[in-house]
Amino acid sequence: MNKRTGTRTGTGTSTSALALAAVLTLTATACGDDGQGAAGDKGGEGSGKGEITFWDNNTAVRHDIWKKIIGDFEKANPDIKVKYVGVPAESVQSKYDTAIQGGGLPDVGGVGAAMLAGIAAQGALEPLDERLDGSALDDELNTGMVDSVRAAGGGSRLYTVPTSASNGVLYYRTDLFEAAGLDAPTTWSKFYEAADRLTDQKANRFGYTIRGGEGSIAQALDAMYGQSGIGSFWDGDRTTVNHPKNVAALKKYAALYKKATPSADLNNDFTKMNAQWDNGRIGMLSHNLGSYADHVKALGEDKFRGLPNPTTDAGVRVQVSNPVDGLGLFRSSKNKKAAWKFIEFAASHASNSKWNESAGAIPANTRAAKDPWVKKAEPTELAAAALNSGSTKIVQLPYYLPDWNTISKAENEPDFQKVLLGKASAEDFLDNLAEQLNEAQAEWQKQNR
Missing domain, CATH: 3.40.190.10 (Periplasmic binding protein-like II)
Structure with missing residues (x-):
């Protein structure tokens, strides 16, 4: 039983079945x-x-x-x-x-x-x-x-x-990067450098747009695991979401809000976030392949590119699976x-x-x-x-848990907004998320023995 939702988890899938999905070809x-x-x-x-x-x-x-x-x-x-x-x-x-x-x-x-x-x-x-x-x-x-x-x-x-x-993509404005003399954001270090240097709040220009509204948790997890380099959602029966490396990554990522992002990002879902980026005053946007055609219509093919998730400085690329x-x-x-x-x-x-x-x-x-x-x-x-390179690590999210959509949306999106606002710590947020996930996983395993 999920304490917060009052719902029970139902049938799931085996580890071997999940392994098939883990390499989403x-x-x-x-x-x-x-x-x-x-x-x-x-x-x-x-x-x-x-x-x-x-x-x-x-x-x-x-x-x-x-x-x-x-x-x-x-x-x-x-x-x-x-x-x-x-x-x-x-x-x-x-x-x-x-x-x-x-x-x-x-x-x-x-x-x-x-x-x-x-x-x-x-x-x-x-x-x-x-x-x-x-x-x-x-x-x-x-x-x-x-x-x-x-x-x-x-x-x-x-x-x-x-x-x-549709996998995660980091879209960036090639014209803005070239004007600022910045390298493409192929690593997380280059990503953060660009987010800082492309921001001019007085001119209403920002380096990045962060998703704080509906759908924010999946994007935050993608950025978090991408930076930490952790390649699995589970370590045995316990989730890795609150691993210290993930906590540090989320803290750094959330700190971009209002420093290198518009304040409106707090409530932006993907539609508003994409429209905001297409206006031309923001350097980078994390979304997925689904918005590519819309960006082409708004900007043309010559003013932006879409890259896979940045790598760590050691060259490790980790991506969270998209459903x-x-x-x-x-x-x-x-x-x-x-x-x-x-x-x-x-x-x-x-x-x-x-x-x-x-x-x-x-x-x-x-x-x-x-x-x-x-x-x-x-x-x-x-x-x-x-x-298909064989070197990208895919963190497979537990879609098989019937409670997953509730946990990753209604249960925690408001709490993530508190992290962005500085009213809650990244550590407390991830510990609470981990508790819910571990409980849902335990119940699923109990019902599928």
Whole structure:
């Protein structure tokens, strides 16, 4: 039992299953009641015709590309209509939880690995193994991404069809760096030097923008492990988040707030943070591959670059895993035949390539991953090269814990803001986070013996 949330952890995955996901191979992130029932409703196969409802789990930045894919699907399948419902990323978890309890689940929905375990544990998702076995997609999906979402959902069944992976990227303004005579921020030492030298508060210019609002914990963990060089989230049954090296790293990182960053960063989620960086007064931004296309639109290709996480001065690169995104078929759907057709179409070569080119992410469809645009998108190409180099350490976050999304968001985002404001210490914050994680891990292990 989680003392703070009052919820119990559910099924998880084995260490060996997690190991498969640990090397995530980048070969080559308004809901209405549509009449569906709650999680206990088993739904039905339906006629394969009629209307289905699709929830986009990140409408703020992917609305347009999904509308194009839906248009293509309806043209190819005139007997099926797709009702698009856009849900903001920051509220999608609560929307799903509310619908699971009270009804109104969609037929198909975007379900990232970070929230997958909690939704699957409530019995809301249809296992997809048998459907995939008879599908043309079976031989086209990146096996590393399939292993990752299978592990996140519990390790035995597949509850989503993976669509993309998006790793952390440090974007920097090449024009500002050149004007200041700075080297590219390839190491953490160079990163901190640039953050300091590019800041001129009187001129409203800053070296960095730090994420203090929704989604801040994952970014802070990425910066923390990247600096400490610690390559595993667990040391036996205990988390490494409050290791002294991580405490020191977080303290240094959080000290950037208001010194080398705008004060508005305290409440900025990724949308506001990215928009702020695109205005041209900030030197560096940590996000992921998903915002690359937006930066190109705002700045052009010549004013910025996107690099993998900086290395330590010793040349060690550590990155925290980013959750694989995917599409889930909800158990309560009354028209699963039509819903599965939509998932197959969305994850097919052409559609998956269109979606990921728009998002700047790595396609789950292996044919799409070989398309020319992948090599033209430098951050995507560099991220794949870094992860496939054999030298990058990947810290695999425990997405398999049903409590993970709650712990890493609602439970601790307000406390991280206190660290930024100097009202709480990095050590106390990480000790509290570690206590929650160790408890969730112990409960998961107890239930999976």
